Amino acid sequence: MIIEPKVRGFICTTAHPDGCAQNVRQQIDYVRSQPPISGAKTILNNVLVIGCSTGYGLASRIVAAFGANAATLGVMFEKPASDKRTASTGWYNTAAFEEFATAEKIYAKTINGDAFSNEIKQQVIDIVKHDWANGNTGGIDLIIYSLASPRRTDPMTGETYNSTLKPIGKTYREKTVNVLTGEISEVSIEPATEEDINNTVKVMGGEDWELWIDALLNAKVLNQGCKTVAYSYIGPDLTNAVYRNGTIGKAKEHLEKTAQLLATKLSPIDGQAIISVNKAVVTQAAAAIPVVPLYAAILYRVMKYKNLHEGCIEQMYRLFSDFLYAKNSASYDKNGFIRLDDREMQAEIQAAVATIWPQVTTENINQLTDLVGYRDDFYRLFGFHVKGVDYTADVANIERSIRSIKE
Secondary structure (H helix, E strand, C coil): CCCCCHHHCEEEEEHHHHHHHHHHHHHHHHHHHHHCCHHHCCCCEEEEECCCCHHHHHHHHHHHHHCCCCCEEECCCCCCCCCCCCCCCHHHHHHHHHHHHHHHCCCEEEEEECCHHHHHHHHHHHHHHHHHHHCCCCCCCEEEECCCCCCCECCCCEEEEEEECCCCCCCCEEECCCCCCCCCCEEEECCHHHHHHHHHHHHHHHHHHHHHHHHHHHHCEEEEEEEEEEEEECCCCCCCCCCCCCHHHHHHHHHHHHHHHHHHHHHHHHCEEEEEEECCCCHHHHHHCCCCHHHHHHHHHHHCCCCCCCCCHHHHHHHHHHHHCCCCCCCCCCCCEEEEECCCCCEEEEHHHHHHHHHHHCCCCCHCCCCHHHHHHHHHCCCCCCCCCCCCCCCCCCCCCHHHCCC
């Protein structure tokens, strides 16, 4: 069958298996082209990636495996192909990752299921005890927490919570862009209720991260010096109302406070809980936030002109090589956060974005922004617009097996 992108709203309902595989291959090639992460050679053996199939989670897994030769256990919630419906992009990404890892004799297993549930946490513990804890390398050395879900069921109460992307306090009005057409329009978003805020914190805050660490600590499957990292975003004043000062920002604040709590819990094993504040990139989650795609399109233009642009894989390589496993780590900020958004937030970069923002119209958007680059990155999330892939060719088999989770 010929697979074409079918975009509905801010997601693509199809994914291209060959494009996803090529996308993973290109990220691996980038990591292989960089110097080895020498500081991780003897202390990074086993990595758990919670939310491993797309974006920063996938990039983290690739860097750990192909930059440090670490064994990785991933957790995802993805759909395999059925009838004539393609699998989800994360499924294809993971199938490709495991194929490439296996070819190089790098351990890789994946669990497909609800990472918020107690059952999946127990499955992880069982695998770690069977595969790692009884071996020479012991338990887990690094836990990446990279979940981005619109809803969560509390495993203790069974209640399901839905997150929202809303401002707090007053109605938010600002211009936004239709990524596919380039049309500029005004978006109006009503303010969140207290219930909206609380629900978003329940879904996207640090509660589940803490439950994961508690479960792993209680099971005694964490190695001495184990680190855990969660990802956050701050962004500029331009997006504050709908992001940092909105419902999602409250969830990120909770996540960041949770890091302090986890640092205390991990102290008996000399562990660390770290927040990495990352740069604005195209992800499925970010594409859903009004204003952010237009901001990112302008940011892309400015940062590419300055030769400072980075995607997920470049940032995750820098996270491992310059911070987590550097012999002389780059400095953290006053809050103890790693700031991978340091280039985005440079004064001259933000000044240039702020100058362009009020000038952008539907007529001049391709001259003042890199909407084309942003759009290409959006399609690449789903395996389209990837160099080296013939999209006119018939895909004889839309199924791609994941060796470690036979379904």
